[in-house]
Amino acid sequence: MSQDRLSQMVISIMLLAGFDVSERCNIRPRSFDLIAKKGDTLVTIKVVSHIDSITADIAWDLNLIARYLEATPLIIGERARDTDLERGVVYIRYGLFAISPETLYDYFVEGNSPMVYASPGGLYVKIKGDLLREMRERSGMSLWDLASHLGVSRRTISKYESGMGTTLEVAIKLEEVFNAPLVETIDLIGCHSPEPMRPPETRPGDILSDLERIGMEIYAMRQAPFQALALFNKHTILTAYGTSQKVMKRASFIGNISRLTETSAVCIATDYKKQKKIGKTLLIGEEPLHNLKDGSELIDLINE
Secondary structure, three states: OOHHHHHHHHHHHHHHOOOEEOOOOOOOOOOOOEEEEEOOEEEEEEEOOEHHHOOHHHHHHHHHHHHHHOOEEEEEOOEEOOEEOOOOEEEEEOOEEEEOHHHHHHHHOOOOOOOEEEEOOEEEEEEOHHHHHHHHHHOOOOHHHHHHHHOOOHHHHHHHHOOOEEEHHHHHHHHHHHOOOOEOOOOOOOOOOOOOOOOOOOOOOOHHHHHHHOOOEEEEOOOOOOOEEEEEOOEEEEEEEEOHHHHHHHHHHHHHHHHHHOOEEEEEEOOOOOEEEEOOEEEEEHHHHHHOOOHHHHHHHHHO
């Protein structure tokens, strides 16, 4: 399936699920393609044909956006290594969940959470440890009894009861023994554990330093359509900078994203002397920015 068709499929699924979906990002480089919102649920989506094409920089941006916009990052793709992504299976890339469009549909449209995750060696599920212990004790079975029945060690059963994952085959046997559903579902929204954030690299140029001078807390992006997230008091500002020709191309898209995420948007042009609004986005020259004394002045300009 082509990248365009795959993206359209994802958009259609999210719209069918009742989400408001941003315009598709056509700016390169891009660490995400879409942002979708429904109520308090905000999802940043990267669409790729092959999930192994996800890089550390893309994961960095998705994690950063998720952290400061209170969003959930998802990777939607078709293949991993040499095989198609299986329906109902969650894959992990740099600590982020990656799923097929079919799994996306099942979760958001049908309300069916996946149960299986892929890990080196095969497909696994997580056991409801407390319920397993309760069912075993209620049945009068010792750790040894259950271990002998399954052909594993007592220590392994103890780990299952502590929440350790197991193979599908073992999970099926456990559910047959106790005639009860013992497999945890995987909540795609807000329940993943991204890798720890790496320290930011040194930033070139003076623009982000100028924002810091007026009290902004800056988090530099790596491949997003905006180069930084700027935080000031309770305001989050999607920030792009460069020549006026470059930032003009970004202004409309960033404004669309800021509307959906209830943030602000600013484009700083290195060769522009004035300021104006392009939709929801403030376009301001580097020199007028330098004349600001406090971040609240920039917020006032954005809100005019």
